[in-house]
Amino acid sequence: MANTASRAASGALSRSLRRRVSVTVPEFAVSLQEQLPAILGQGARPLVAVKAQLLGDISGPVAWVMTRTEAARLAGILLARDSGSVALNDTATQAVLTRSAHTLAGAYADVLAALTHGVVFLSVPEIVEGTIERLLARRQVRSEPRQSNQLSVCVGSRLGFDDQSLAVMGHLVFLPHHPTFGRILRALAD
Numbered sequence: 001m002a003n004t005a006s007r008a009a010s011g012a013l014s015r016s017l018r019r020r021v022s023v024t025v026p027e028f029a030v031s032l033q034e035q036l037p038a039i040l041g042q043g044a045r046p047l048v049a050v051k052a053q054l055l056g057d058i059s060g061p062v063a064w065v066m067t068r069t070e071a072a073r074l075a076g077i078l079l080a081r082d083s084g085s086v087a088l089n090d091t092a093t094q095a096v097l098t099r100s101a102h103t104l105a106g107a108y109a110d111v112l113a114a115l116t117h118g119v120v121f122l123s124v125p126e127i128v129e130g131t132i133e134r135l136l137a138r139r140q141v142r143s144e145p146r147q148s149n150q151l152s153v154c155v156g157s158r159l160g161f162d163d164q165s166l167a168v169m170g171h172l173v174f175l176p177h178h179p180t181f182g183r184i185l186r187a188l189a190d
Contacts, residue, residue: 001115001188002028002155009107013159016103017078020162023104027156032149033175037132039154040065040171048088049135050101052125054109057118058184060177062108063135064101066170071097074168077161094127101125104157108172116187136175151181 006023013021029039040047048071049063066074068088076083078096086093102125113120128135136152155172176184 001111005108005111005155006157008111009104009157012103012107013100016099022160024158024160025155026158027154027171029154029156031152031154033136033152036136036152036154036173040132044131046129047132047135048097048127048129050098050105050125050127051135052102052105053123054105054112054174054176054180055121055123056113058109058112058116058120058176058180060175060180061136062105062122062172062174064104064170065132065135065173066168068129070168070170074100074159074170077166077168088129098125098127100159104159104172108155108174112184116183118183136173150175151178 002025006025009023010021013023031039046068047065048068049065051061051063054060054062069083071088072083072086075081075086075088075093075096078100079086079092088094102122105125106122109120109122112118153174153176156169157172158167158169160167
């Protein structure tokens, strides 16, 4: 599924950015949410994430997570600037990071919708900085039961541009709501 989604993401990013982009998946993990810092290897390091919600038949928070260095590198590639001169709070920087992350997450959402024969939408994204715990924290909705052992899907993704001499690494992290995870597993078994 991750390889199918990465091919879809390559095509979507290439069309959106009007340049050749490849997305490869060197890492894939399903774990408990509290294990994500160890999987990402970031601990308390400040990270940058573009967060959104998958809505519809497949639901839960999703985020494209990068180190500050990788976020500046990605923005520099997309804006044709030196990554050292990129300010992460700049409007243009946030726009290209948000657009590329939303396109990537949208491709994964489309593959999940096709796999489960469901309808999946992606909410309006927001860009945030902080530790992985802060990035993945979500407000508790009163009607939503508190679930222990929240599972996460972490897809390490390498984005290569043009001749592959320019590349960045990030992680797409999805925290599927419990019924959603079961639906995905049933679809994979079919």
